[in-house]
Amino acid sequence: MRAENVEFTARAGPTTYAEGAAMPWDDVWTGDCVRLLDQMPAGSVDLAFADPPFNIGYEYDLYQDRRCKDDYLGWTDRWLAAVRRVLKPTGSLWVAIGDEYAAEVKVRLDALGLTMRNWVVWHYTFGVNCTKKFNRSHAHILYYVVDPKDYTFNADAVRVPSARMTTYADRRANPVGKLPDDTWVLRPQETEDHFRPEGDTWYVSRVCGTFKERTGHPCQMPEAVLERIIRVATDEEDLVLDPFAGSGTTLAVAKRLRRRYLGIELSDSYVEAIRERLLTVKPDPVKPLSVPRRPGVRRTQAAGLKPR
Numbered sequence: 001m002r003a004e005n006v007e008f009t010a011r012a013g014p015t016t017y018a019e020g021a022a023m024p025w026d027d028v029w030t031g032d033c034v035r036l037l038d039q040m041p042a043g044s045v046d047l048a049f050a051d052p053p054f055n056i057g058y059e060y061d062l063y064q065d066r067r068c069k070d071d072y073l074g075w076t077d078r079w080l081a082a083v084r085r086v087l088k089p090t091g092s093l094w095v096a097i098g099d100e101y102a103a104e105v106k107v108r109l110d111a112l113g114l115t116m117r118n119w120v121v122w123h124y125t126f127g128v129n130c131t132k133k134f135n136r137s138h139a140h141i142l143y144y145v146v147d148p149k150d151y152t153f154n155a156d157a158v159r160v161p162s163a164r165m166t167t168y169a170d171r172r173a174n175p176v177g178k179l180p181d182d183t184w185v186l187r188p189q190e191t192e193d194h195f196r197p198e199g200d201t202w203y204v205s206r207v208c209g210t211f212k213e214r215t216g217h218p219c220q221m222p223e224a225v226l227e228r229i230i231r232v233a234t235d236e237e238d239l240v241l242d243p244f245a246g247s248g249t250t251l252a253v254a255k256r257l258r259r260r261y262l263g264i265e266l267s268d269s270y271v272e273a274i275r276e277r278l279l280t281v282k283p284d285p286v287k288p289l290s291v292p293r294r295p296g297v298r299r300t301q302a303a304g305l306k307p308r
């Protein structure tokens with residue numbers, strides 16, 4: 001079944017929770033996020049990650065991803081305001097969006113009184129091949145905070161080795177590495193799990209059909225992208241919200257990193273798949289994302305340079 005207008009097709013979600021009652025976190029709710037977010041207490045979320053439909057005609061099972069511009073932007077206003085209301089005063093909001101609406105979303109985030117910290121570009125290498133324009137290989141992730149003077153930013157949880165360490169064998173390199181740039185290619189040396197000594201570049205592609213983490217959802221985000229966001233912007237036990245849960249990537253990573261989580265998803269079949277995915281996720285002992293390494297003498301010599 002296809003939905004022309006999501007507001008009319010949203011499923012009945014959980015009933016309203018009494019004010020002051022403990023919220024049932026670590027769950028995924030079925031229904032329209034605007035309506036369900038209204039049932040949450042204001043100021044309860046530490047990190048919201050939103051990857052809404054981009055309005056470019058993606059094939060979802062229920063949601064119709066081609067609406068007229070005014071309709072799409074009116075709906076964007078509603079869900080952004082609903083997410084804004086539930087953010088804690090120390091919270092952050094990260095919105096993934098395509099080229100078509102990135103500018104409009106940025107203007108709306110500013111208008112909500114939030115402060116931009118980064119306009120991240122996530123560069124991926126597996127996308128649709130175009131014939132009459134260049135292939136798209138990026139999405140935007142707009143990173144905003146409620147209070148620019150008081151928000152969680154765990155720099156040490158996401159440091160990466162610098163080029164001074166990995167390439168130039170420069171002993172002046174800061175031994176704890178550096179913060180990642182705002183263009184995310186997530187090279188192998190930047191994630192412990194993805195490092196392979198035989199290759200020196202590995203871009204986080206979109207999750208393609210052959211990947212082990214692939215769930216079957218049409219636009220599943222890679223766990224590596226969410227891992228960086230959740231590690232830097234939350235502490236253990238903080239509450240992570242994803243109002244467009246999709247395949248449940250945000251929730252799976254939050255659970256693995258021992259954060260509380262709440263997802264909202266319109267499609268009950270996607271929700272069913274998320275629940276199954278979450279059953280397979282075990283909370284990990286939290287460890288640093290990357291282990292600083294000594295300068296890459298071997299590679300420097302291979303490149304014809306002398307270690308300093």
Ligand SMILES: C[S@@+](CC[C@H](N)C(=O)[O-])C[C@H]1O[C@@H](n2cnc3c(N)ncnc32)[C@H](O)[C@@H]1O
Pocket residue numbers: 006031032033034051052053054060062063217219220221222243244245246247248249250264265266267270
């Ligand atoms: C781009 S996908 C999210 C993908 C997700 N980030 C992942 O990694 O799997 C957008 C999702 O939003 C859902 N959706 C659309 N309208 C919605 C609404 N009003 N409330 C909740 N979910 C909605 C769609 O069914 C779709 O699964």
